Amino acid sequence: MLSRRLTRGILPTLLVAPLALVSTSEIVHSKGEDKPQPASKEDIFLYRGLGSSYFCNARQAGIDFPKAVGVAAATYAQVLNGRHGGLVDSAGNKKLTNKQLFAGAELQIISGALQFCPKEVPGDVKKKFKAHMNKQGKKKR
Numbered sequence: 009m010l011s012r013r014l015t016r017g018i019l020p021t022l023l024v025a026p027l028a029l030v031s032t033s034e035i036v037h038s039k040g041e042d043k044p045q046p047a048s049k050e051d052i053f054l055y056r057g058l059g060s061s062y063f064c065n066a067r068q069a070g071i072d073f074p075k076a077v078g079v080a081a082a083t084y085a086q087v088l089n090g091r092h093g094g095l096v097d098s099a100g101n102k103k104l105t106n107k108q109l110f111a112g113a114e115l116q117i118i119s120g121a122l123q124f125c126p127k128e129v130p131g132d133v134k135k136k137f138k139a140h141m142n143k144q145g146k147k148k149r
């Protein structure tokens with residue numbers, strides 16, 4: 009009974025409410041500038057850890073893989089948009105689209121999950137992730 013109430017009423021509110029907390033007034037700006045400051049490597053490391061932690065906890069609580077990774081990635085992308093205006097140091101001055109932010113967040117979260125809770129990542133996802141990373145490594149050469 010309680011679990012039904014959580015999944016239909018309280019839990020969705022708890023999952024979505026943090027997204028509303030990030031507003032444009034919280035965008036991180038460079039000193040004396042109106043432009044948002046891109047997410048640094050340290051910021052990305054923090055968001056990766058938070059997203060991976062959320063994912064691992066969600067999976068251990070019985071939430072299925074697509075929902076757990078989807079909500080974690082959406083939250084990650086929302087933070088990058090809200091705090092950094094969609095800018096990431098590694099992408100230069102180019103503002104990333106929501107689709108790009110979400111895809112990058114998903115990769116970061118799965119990468120972290122493979123480190124922190126590998127048993128919670130399905131085998132087929134592990135194989136696809138490894139193949140994707142191998143392909144990316146070959147492109148950089």
